[in-house]
Amino acid sequence: MINICEVGPRDGLQNEKEIVSTADKVELINRLIKAGIKKIEAVSFVNPKVVPQMADAEQVMNSIPSHPEVSYSGLVLSRKGLDRALNTKIDTVNVVLAVSEQFNLKNARRSVKQSQEELVEVILETERAGRKPAGVLGTVFGCPYEGSVSIDKVFSIANSFIEAGCKEIVLADTTGMANPLQVKQVTESFVKAFGEEIELRLHFHNTRGLGLANTLAAYQAGVQSFDSSIAGLGGCPFAPKAVGNVCTEDMVNMFHRMSADTNLNLEELIKTSHWIENIIGRPLPGMVSKADCVKV
Numbered sequence: 001m002i003n004i005c006e007v008g009p010r011d012g013l014q015n016e017k018e019i020v021s022t023a024d025k026v027e028l029i030n031r032l033i034k035a036g037i038k039k040i041e042a043v044s045f046v047n048p049k050v051v052p053q054m055a056d057a058e059q060v061m062n063s064i065p066s067h068p069e070v071s072y073s074g075l076v077l078s079r080k081g082l083d084r085a086l087n088t089k090i091d092t093v094n095v096v097l098a099v100s101e102q103f104n105l106k107n108a109r110r111s112v113k114q115s116q117e118e119l120v121e122v123i124l125e126t127e128r129a130g131r132k133p134a135g136v137l138g139t140v141f142g143c144p145y146e147g148s149v150s151i152d153k154v155f156s157i158a159n160s161f162i163e164a165g166c167k168e169i170v171l172a173d174t175t176g177m178a179n180p181l182q183v184k185q186v187t188e189s190f191v192k193a194f195g196e197e198i199e200l201r202l203h204f205h206n207t208r209g210l211g212l213a214n215t216l217a218a219y220q221a222g223v224q225s226f227d228s229s230i231a232g233l234g235g236c237p238f239a240p241k242a243v244g245n246v247c248t249e250d251m252v253n254m255f256h257r258m259s260a261d262t263n264l265n266l267e268e269l270i271k272t273s274h275w276i277e278n279i280i281g282r283p284l285p286g287m288v289s290k291a292d293c294v295k296v
Helices: 008-012 022-034 058-062 079-086 101-108 112-128 151-164 180-194 211-220 246-258 268-281
Strands: 003-004 038-046 071-076 092-096 132-137 168-173 200-203 224-229
Touching: 003 101, 003 246, 008 132, 022 038, 022 058, 022 079, 022 268, 038 079, 058 071, 071 079, 079 112, 092 101, 092 112, 101 112, 101 132, 112 132, 112 151, 112 268, 132 151, 151 180, 168 180, 168 224, 180 211, 200 211, 211 224, 211 246, 224 246, 246 268
Parallel strands: 003 038, 003 224, 038 071, 071 092, 092 132, 132 168, 168 200, 200 224
Antiparallel strands: none
């Protein structure tokens, strides 16, 4: 079965200039749960002056329902962010590092080495606190400032995270530079290097229109876990011209048409897509929600 982590409440909303209310963020999460989503990246614990959309992370976490089948994750870039996360009911701490130097400097205000050293300690502390650490590596498939990224460097950082306690690694195409052949090669190389006991999740953006094609390539290479964002919301404050994540309902539609089970209700996802589009106040890039036929 395909496992989808919904990142709309965090990655989807973080680039929106108009602040979405805490109540609407909570309503979005409730609607996603109604559609069957079991894994939600709900918030990020970052500097609110840098990403003001996420300033209410603690309020969101205090307001969303506890559910035995739903796991909530939050993004952390530093020890300070971890301290905030551990004071909430976050289940999974997404420890994020961009593997390209220039991008990580813009995103985390640190060199890759500095971030890596700090985040290894964050992973260890997350484990000690009884929460699950997930290592998220950004700009794996290319950097808008530096171009290609060394896979040896990616795997070296992944290995340090795994040795610290991560049993899940997310390879992120932060600015939508990946192509299907590259995705297949990187995915197969990762599994060969680390084995199938490490859960691998892929995170794609649709900046160049290849989000679903890259998802399919990863699926055909054996990946079962993916990030996506309702209605195709998303972008990155630190990446020029970055657009949304792969759209959740479009991804689910693709898999359902391929007879691959997601255990999600596509009709409810489409309703949620229309709802969040009204909240945002402009057309969003998801495609299947615009089709005449909802039941597919």
